[in-house]
Amino acid sequence: MLPEPPELAPPACNCLALRQAARQVTQIYDRHLAPTGLRATQFSVLARLGRVGPAPISALAAGLAMDRTTLGRALRPLSRDGLLRIGPGRDGRTRALHLTEAGRARLDAAAPLWRAAQAEFEAGFGTAEAAALREALGRAAVAAASTPEPAPAFS
Template identity: 60%
Template sequence: MDLASPCHCIALRQASRRLTQHYDQHLAPTGLRTSQYGMLRSLGRVGPISINTFAEIMVMDRTTMGRALRPLTRDGLVAVGPGPDGRTRSLTLTAAGRRRMEDALPLWEQAQQTFEERYGAVPASDLRQAALSLARTELSPAA
């Protein structure tokens, strides 16, 4: 079956789903999905941080961020508290979140290694750089 599409978005979404499935399989023993692990890692690097700012960093809209945070807060991995001005909410990685992230790290490293072995280390690095560049590119219709 040919997966080729002339649409950049569809092709990237297909690739993203394939890669996410790979990482999810590796992270399954931790109970974390790839998206959750990524949020914990990112929050560990930048937190405490406002929900809106974190959503911007993660290239997510505020509503999607709220839904994504629910299982992490429910499981005590992320704490949501008052922000500095009283109007905003602030996210903090909890000790349990840090432990879960550390437990997942070797599995994530294995997923990275397996991906690089199968796809190639240089193409994987090039792909990551292209994806980061795309994530930083303003594509709104008004731009």
Template identity: 50%
Template sequence: MNRPLSYDECNCFALRQAARYVTQIYERHLAQVGMTAAQFTIMAKLARRPESTMLELSEQMVMDRTTLVRALKPMQRDGLVVAKPSEQDSRLFLLSLSAAGERIFDQAVIAWRAAQDEFEKKFGRARAKALRAELFSMTV
């Protein structure tokens, strides 16, 4: 006989619940510049590594390509992200922030810092740093 499921023993449930809680903090701050947390992370990756291919970006984000395409479409439509064909392979497109995207990203960084500060005040700076290290170790 199976024993009843206890959610307090489920790693997935705990991580998803925590992710929703943390995402709500960041979403509240980033909304001030009209951006979601997912859009911010994509823009941060592109700011750090311009001219990334879709495959490179999806691997860096640990995100399937379909989900990434859905997230990128409004950013491309709004002129924040541009795609240009690769000189080596015209079937590949290189993604970068546009000038407008860079300006919005600069504004978003200020909102992100406020969210980061709020989280670290609630959770503790040292604990937040240790948590990030532990979580990143799972996907790197």
């Protein structure tokens, strides 16, 4: 069962509405993943590396729709804990992130907890609604990514 949401007025701002929802949903996943010592963002990084294999930091950041600085903050504890390592990339000039055996083991331990978080959210929101939400958010991400940046207002 989902916890009682705080009293939130529906915001007129799309960004605020998305961020409020993201924070609330992230709390569900963080709570479920806590026994593994992973946060939802870190789980996403390990899961992506587990799916695609070694990847350059810039490619991983793009695939997760994160800027490199934010990804860097998520990588530090994962590297410190031996869950991933930075090693050679496809050529001698690049570096790539590699999931370690410890990282694979942590990811495997976290997967059923992630599925429990997924089930909790879907139980409260609805399975079909959750699928429609993921589809709509995917379209929103594509639309936002294809919007040209405005010229700076200040010089």
